[in-house]
Amino acid sequence: MQWTKQNEQTVYENRWFRVNLADVRLPDGRHLDHFLIRLRPVAVATVVNDANEVLLLWRHRFITDSWGWELAAGVVEDGEDVAGAAARELEEETGWRPGPLHHLMTVEPSNGLSDARHHIYWSDRGEYLGHPVDDFESDRRAWVPLKVVPDLIARGEVPAANMAAALLLLHHLRLG
DSSP, X not given: OXXXXXXXXXXXXXXXXXXXXXXXXXXTSOEEEEEEEEEOOEEEEEEBXXXXXXXXXXXXXXXXXXXXXXXXXXXXXXXXXXXXXXXXXXXXXXXXXXXXXXXXXXXXTTTTTBOOOEEEEEESOEEEOSSOTTGGGOSEEEEEEGGGHHHHHHTTSXXXXXXXXXXXXXXXXXXX
């Protein structure tokens, strides 16, 4: 059963996103108005060290008024390479420059509402450069053992689905 977009118009936009209204035809011929959010790609990155600890940020999200562990993330700027954006975000938010990045996964965290794609990378080494430039992004940065990732997720300490999926995949890849 496939919905068909008849047309789409922008209702609001800024440099981060657009809110559009689409006229959608359902398989039975009815039409409905559907709002959607068009977003820039998001680049995400972390480092896993030799002790199988993953570099995470402990941060507050005011929208949901929740605290949780996350990976460094941000939008890809115009003309920027996705992996380069992931490395930049990691350095800005943690003070760590990653070694060569490996693509872990690409997810669509809310594909019923937005076209957001989160491209997640990881490296098995990094270099500490100093205090992060964007230290306002998180309360603290920490090396967290991958072995505790499933428990953190079960306790709700990794509330973002994209982060939970990436951490579980890293857990599987590194610890089997």
